[in-house]
Amino acid sequence: MVKNPQQAYANNSVNTASPGELTLMLYSGCLKFIKLGQLAIEQNNIEQKNINIQKAQAILRELSVTLKTEQEVAKNMLALYDFLINRLMEANVKGSTEILDEVAVFVTEFRDVWKQVIQENRKLQQVGAGGTV
Template sequence: MSYGIKAYKSVGVKNDLAVADPHRVIQLLMQGSLENMALAKGAIERKDFVVKSKSVSKAMTIIAALQNSLDMAAGGEVSENLWSLYDFMVNHLMQASRESSIAKIDDVMEIMLKIKSAWDQISVADREKGFALLAEKNGQANLATA
């Protein structure tokens, strides 16, 4: 049963990513980091250090992907602040993994939840403006209408 649920969720996420706009992709990445941090916390409680390491590593990889997706030229101070937060989060997760610290994972989850909450509140109109700017930057007019 557990395998079936995992397979279903995996296919669901892959399908969601295949048709997702850039805003939704970021939402999915943030959610994936939170899910992996939750898995790491459970693994620490069970003293399952293999799962802890894998889950923390996945969360760190996702956060690094979020960091690398920032448009530093266009994002200005907001991008700089997010870059610093993501950097802090990755470093804090490394410490959490070394120390098997649920509290440090909770710290990172709290930050990610605040970032995700703000991201989720971006209006459809503002998303469309962002897509149009991205399309213009990339020379792809069709992205703005996707």
């Protein structure tokens, strides 16, 4: 018997996701933790602010280490991730929702572009498999 069906679904989603879908999940998770960090700042909850901003940083670090930096675009992404991690540290120290907003804009852009890439790849796979678009 499944004790927590939501957790079982989440685990199954992660276990069956493609690398592209996992990246999309990471971006979405980062945005979730940024928003929770903002909420904690507004509620003057220092502990939750710290926990959630650190989770957002951890996700960006994970995205950083998975980059294949032999390509110029990956080197640029690595620099952007480093910048955003530093901005998150600054937001955490200063308790700044404005800095969190700034970081969220970048992460939202990354997520939206990544979502488009996944959709385009699916279309190409359908065409390659004999389907029509």
